[in-house]
Amino acid sequence: MIEVCNLYKSFDGVEVLKGISATFEKGKTNLIIGQSGSGKTVLLKCMLGLFTPEKGDICYDDRHYSEMSIKKKRNLRKEMGMLFQGSALFDSLNVADNVMFPLKMFTKKPYNEMLDRVNTVLKRVNLENANNKFPAELSGGMQKRVALARAIVMNPKYLFCDEPNSGLDPKTSTVIDNLIQEITREFDIITVINSHDMNSVMEIGEKIIFLKDGVKAWEGTNKEIIHTDNEVVTEFVYSSQLLKRVRESYQ
Amino acid sequence: MNYIEHVGKYFSMLKQVLRKPQKWTVFRESLFREIQDLGLSSIGIVAFISFFVGGVVVIQTALNLENPLIPKYLIGFASRESLILEFSPTLLSIILAGKVGSFISSSIGTMRVTEQIDALEVMGVNSLNYLVLPKIIAAVLFYPFLVIISIFLGILGGYVAGNITNLVLSSDYISGIRYQFDPFHVTYSLIKTAVFAFVIATIPSYHGYYVKGGAIEVGRSSTRAVVWTSVVIIFLNYILTQLLLGK
Structure with a gap:
């Protein structure tokens, strides 16, 4: 399990993460969702060790990141796999x-x-x-x-994906989503996906963390997110006309 | 960020770069690739420039030494000294700072903005050591060879130009290039080249590695890299000359 405890991170005096705590479970596809600028990528990069948080800690299977030496951090990274938004393949x-x-x-x-x-x-x-x-x-x-x-x-023990569907058509997005979910189950790994794609949320959101302005505003599953009363979440989920109409016809 | 901060950050970068490679086989592959990119691909331009500059140096020297009391072999002597002491190590390094420096800065900068460097770090790779160390070794080992080629072709270019223009006889030119030859001048030239090669590999790497933003910033960092590499080469040229030749 990955545990994020009371994480704070700011850039040039602007607080991007404001005390985020969350857990990410093994064998599940854990999604971090939220609007652009809500702090999703920063949280993911903190978990990858690419950003150092000002406050708080991240625990990888009871190993505290803040207490690790540089060598141990490098060794931990060998247990991580990352799918970058732009793929980041070596040209x-x-x-x-x-x-x-x-x-x-x-x-x-x-x-x-x-x-x-x-x-x-x-x-x-x-x-x-x-x-x-x-x-x-x-x-x-x-x-x-x-x-x-x-x-x-x-x-890897931990798989991180930053916006795996960005720039892809809906059909290819579904293929990638399903692939990530199958791999997570097959290898029994902890997968953390950063997304704002509602199709992904509904398809593979076994655990969802919703961020709003650097704060965790909601937590649940893809089944719970449809019925939630949380206004911030519903505003995000039903922001597209299509989903709004589906919801209206359903009601 | 002020200049002192940049200098501090540059030396912190070197601390990460100058470490034992994480995997020698991968390092060897990278080294050969860098020798190709930074060295072998520059032979053509180095040969072209050196040959013609050698010719121009001879013509200009000959035209400025019209006094009949000055022996003609001094044209060869002066050309040889200019090529060995200054043109081949320093001016060639500035030309390479433009060609290779912009390549290094823009390629590393592009890797930064397309998250390829983040990908290396996430894998647990010391990205600075992996990307920059092979460039330093390739440049420091290979550029002295380029300078030797440059000196040879410069002198040859002078010989050809002297003959074509009839400004200096072949025998005078050959006497001149053999006159009071001090082998230490070649050593001095090679030492300077090795130092400049280090600068050419590291300053553009620094500008590329710490770039923030997108394509325009990569372009700007590339320009900054070439300017600062040239400035540092000129400055170090003075320091090294004073240290190695000064009395």
Whole structure:
């Protein structure tokens, strides 16, 4: 389990996170949702160790991040996989080398064994016969799948996804969402997804944390979010005309 | 941020960069890639510039030494000294600061704004060490070779120009380039080049690594990198000359 305790973070005197506490559970897809600028990405980057919070702590399976040495933090990061919003694939490397990179860096496996592992994870994300292509030659959905393959190639304990659907069409978004959920269950990992896509929320939101102006405003599941009376949440959930009409016809 | 803060941040960066590579096999791959990108790809432009500048130096020297009391072989001597002491190590480094410096700064800057550096950090990779150390080693090892090529081609260019223009006889030119040759001047030139290579690899890396924003900021950081690299090279040129040749 990942526990976030009373987290504060500010930039140039502006408080972005204001005492956030939350838990993220194993084997579930945990979603952090909220409007743009609500602090989702900052919270995720604090959890990844890319930002240092001013106050508060993050606990990874009872290991306190604030008490770790730089070496221990680096070792912890080897247990993490991250799917970035823009995929963040290395431009100069082809698909196979991108996915193989963590294996080359942190294991002593022979090349053939690494290639087998690369092919296995690429097959898992339904992307075969693309080993020699470069990121610039791939579509947005394919790039996301390569990035997901790279994120899981080291069998991480924690998988983080920042806006996995941004820039994708609804159909591809669903494919990526389902893939993330299947991988979470298959490998029994803790997945934290940062999203403001309502389709994702409804599809895979097994646990949802709603942020508003740097504060946790609501917590629940995808089933509970439809019936909640929390005005801030309903305003966000039913902000699209389509959902508003569906709700009206349902009522 | 003021200049002192930048200097402090630059040296903090070097502390992270100058560490043992996390994986030697990965480092070796990166090193060969950097030798290709920073060194081999510059041979053409270095050869072209050196050959023609060598020719121009000879022509200008010859035109300025019209006094019949001054022996003609001094044209070769003066050209050799200019090329070894100043043109090849310093001016070539400034040219490389423009070509290679902007490449380093913009490539690392793009990696920063597209979250590729964050991806490295999340994996547990020391991104500064992984990205910058191979560049430093490649530049420091390879640029002295470029300078040797440059000196050779500059002198050759002078020989060709002298012959074509008939401003200096081949025998005078060859006597001149052999006249009072001090091997330490080549050593001095190579020491300067190694120091400048370090500057060319690190200052643009610093500007690229700490860039914030988008494409325009990457462009601006690239310009800043070239300007500061050139300024530091000129300044260090003075310090090194005083230290190595001054009495």
